[in-house]
Amino acid sequence: MPELPEVEVVRAGLEPAVTGATAASVTVFDERSLRRHEGPSEDFIDRLTGRTFLTPQRRGKFMWLPLAASDGPDSAEPDSAATHGEALVTHLGMSGQVLLRDRSTDDRLTRIRIELDHPDHGALRLNFVDQRIFGSMAIDSMLPTVDQPAFAVPSQVAHIARDPLDPFFDDAKFLRALKAKRTTVKRALLDQTLISGIGNIYVDEALWASRVHYNQPTETLSRPKAVQLLAEVRAVFTKALAEGGTSFDTQYLNVNGESGYFAHSLNVYGQQGRACPRCGREVVRESFMNRGSHFCKFCQRIRVPVVAAR
Numbered sequence: 001m002p003e004l005p006e007v008e009v010v011r012a013g014l015e016p017a018v019t020g021a022t023a024a025s026v027t028v029f030d031e032r033s034l035r036r037h038e039g040p041s042e043d044f045i046d047r048l049t050g051r052t053f054l055t056p057q058r059r060g061k062f063m064w065l066p067l068a069a070s071d072g073p074d075s076a077e078p079d080s081a082a083t084h085g086e087a088l089v090t091h092l093g094m095s096g097q098v099l100l101r102d103r104s105t106d107d108r109l110t111r112i113r114i115e116l117d118h119p120d121h122g123a124l125r126l127n128f129v130d131q132r133i134f135g136s137m138a139i140d141s142m143l144p145t146v147d148q149p150a151f152a153v154p155s156q157v158a159h160i161a162r163d164p165l166d167p168f169f170d171d172a173k174f175l176r177a178l179k180a181k182r183t184t185v186k187r188a189l190l191d192q193t194l195i196s197g198i199g200n201i202y203v204d205e206a207l208w209a210s211r212v213h214y215n216q217p218t219e220t221l222s223r224p225k226a227v228q229l230l231a232e233v234r235a236v237f238t239k240a241l242a243e244g245g246t247s248f249d250t251q252y253l254n255v256n257g258e259s260g261y262f263a264h265s266l267n268v269y270g271q272q273g274r275a276c277p278r279c280g281r282e283v284v285r286e287s288f289m290n291r292g293s294h295f296c297k298f299c300q301r302i303r304v305p306v307v308a309a310r
Contacts, residue, residue, distance in 0.1 A: 002061065002092045002096070002245070002252050003061060003197060003198065003199035003201060003202055003246075004058075004060060004061060004163055004165065004196075004197030004198065004202070004237055005202070005237055005240035005241045005245045005246070005260075005262070006092070006245035006246065006252050006260065007058055007060075007061050007062070007063050007092060007197075008058055008165075008241060009241065009244055009245045009254050009260065010063065010092070010098050010254060010255055011056045011057070011058045011063050013100070013254050013255035013256065014056045014065075014098065014100070014126075014255055015055060015056050016121075017100050017116075017118065017121055017124055017255075018053045018056060018065060018116070018118075018126070019053060019054060019055045019056070020052065020053070020054075020118060020119055020120075021052070021053050021116040021117060021118040021119075021121075021124065022050065022051065022052045022053075022116065022117045022118075023048050023049055023050065023051050023052075023053070023114050023115070023116060024049075024050075024115045024116065024117045024123075025049060025114075025115040026044070026045045026048045026049050026112070026113070026114050026115075027045075027112070027113040027114075028041040028044060028045060028111075028112050029110060029111055029112065029113070030111040030112075030133065032111070032133045033111035033112055033128060033130060033133060033135065033136055033137060034112075034136065034137065034138065035136050036089070036091070036136045036137075036138040036140075036156060037136070037137065037138035037139060037140075038138070044137075044138075044139060047086075047139050048067075048088065048114070048139060050070065051067045051068065051070060052067070052068040053065045053066070053067065053068075053088070054066040054067070054068055057087075057153075059153060059157050059160055059162065059163060059166070059196060059197075060157075060160050060161070060163045060192055060196025060197040061091065061092070061192075061196065061197055061199070062089065062090075062091055062154075062156070062157045062160060063089075063090045063091075063092075064087040064088060064089045064090065064140070064153075064154050064157070065087060065088040065090070066085060066086075066087045066142070067085060067086045067087055067088060067139075068085075069085060085141075085142045085152070086139055086140065086141055086142060087139070087140055087142055087154050088137060088138075088139055089136075089137065089138045089139070089140045089154045089156055089157065090128070090135070090136070090137050091135055091136050092130075092135045092252075093130065093132065093133075093134030093135030093136065094132045094134045094135070095130055095131040095132045095134065095135070095252075096128065096129070096130040096134070096135025096136075097127075097128070097129040097130065097252070097253050097257075098126065098127075098128055098129075098255060099126070099127045099129055099253070099255055099256075099257055100124060100125070100126060100255045100256065101124070101125040101126075101127055102123070102124065102125060103115065103123050103124070103125050105125065106127075107127045107129045108129075109129050109130065109131050110127045110128065110129050111128050111129065111130050111133065112127075112128040112137055113125065113126070113127055113128070114126040114128075138156065140154040140155055140156050141154070141155050142154055142155075143155050143158050145158075147162075147168065147170075148168055151168075159193055160192050160193065160196045161192060161193055161194055161195050161196045162195075162196065163195065163196045163197035163198075164195060164197070164230060164233050164234050164237065165197070165234065165237055165238075171227075171230065174194070174195055174230065175223065175226050175227065175230070177194055178194070178218055178221070178226055179218060179219060179221070179223075179226070180218075180219075181194065181218045181219075182217075182218065182219060183217075183218055184214065184215045184216060184217055184218065185207065185212055185213075185214060185215075185216045185217075185218055185221060185229070186203055186207065186214035186215070186288065186293060187289070188218050189203045189206075189207075189233070190203060190289075195233075197237070198233060200269070200291050200292070201246055201266070201269045202233065202236050202237065202240065203233075204268055204269045204293060204294045204295065205232075205236045205266060205267060205268065205269055206229060206232040206233040206235075206236050207229070207232075207295065207300060208267050208268045208278075208294075208295060208296065208299065208300060209232040209235065209236065209267070210225065210228045210229040210231075210232040211299050211300055212225065212229055212300060213295065213300045213301055213302045213303075214288065214293045214295060214300070215302060216302050216303065220303065220304070220305050222305075239262070239265060240260070240262040240265075243260060243261050243262040243264075243265060244258070244259070244260030244261055244262065245260030245262055246260055246262040246263050246266070247259035247260045247261070247263060268283050268294040268295055268296065269294045270294065271283045271294060272284055272285035272292075272294055276296040276298070276299060278296070278299055279296060279298050279299055281296060281297070281298045281299075282296075283295070283296055284296075284297055
């Protein structure tokens with residue numbers, strides 16, 4: 001599943017082409033891609049056609065395109081979206097792609113097509129392509145955020161925590177919540193209500209970089225180690241963003257249909273049987289939550305806190 005870096009690459013790629021563009025026409029080829037939309041495809045089409053997109057936004061793995069009020073401001077500035085407006089919410093699922101094309105280009109497995117008219121770039125086509133049909137598009141209402149009421153998110157995203165690249169992410173609040181979670185570290189980092197955007201690839205990479213075992217109990221993780229772990233999450237996200245995200249196949253592509261190349265920088269994820277880049281011992285894979293955890297048994301050991309003798 002695309003994680004924060006992949007979704008942010010798509011968001012950033014859409015920004016110049018979509019901001020200020022109007023949906024000239026909308027075609028739904030497969031209603032399964034509207035599973036999160038409250039209403040039939042006709043409702044989705046009617047509510048989106050003729051609307052103008054504002055600057056694309058993201059939280060964790062969710063991305064949305066705020067919609068200017070249908071009778072509202074002609075401004076396409078990011079702050080012009082009303083707090084209680086609407087947005088086109090996009091979740092890529094396992095294999096969703098949002099591809100920018102010219103009007104003459106089609107993509108196999110396109111589920112939703114939006115023809116765009118942009119004041120500067122002219123006629124464009126936005127294809128939502130999804131092989132496995134776990135992704136979706138939906139028009140959703142915007143709600144003010146609890147911690148920053150001046151900012152709004154779609155109602156479908158309201159339960160998702162801020163991600164560590166969000167300027168309003170509260171490090172101290174996260175560290176307290178992590179300590180109190182009473183679970184294991186990897187389970188906690190995959191909990192999108194605690195911290196968003198992290199999936200199996202980047203959690204394994206951050207745990208390796210900070211030398212933390214995936215099954216380390218959260219209550220036994222020292223504060224300095226937790227701080228280091230959070231820093232490594234940010235570091236791996238930043239590096240992955242610079243390299244366009246992680247592509248193992250054509251299921252993840254950016255808006256131009258190109259693959260990211262962070263897969264070449266992975267230290268442990270998918271590297272089972274190879275040498276740990278740090279110590280040279282074998283990287284292993286163990287089953288975890290219907291997926292796998294990739295780690296080095298020597299570098300990443302479960303640490304038992306030392307209890308002072310009385």
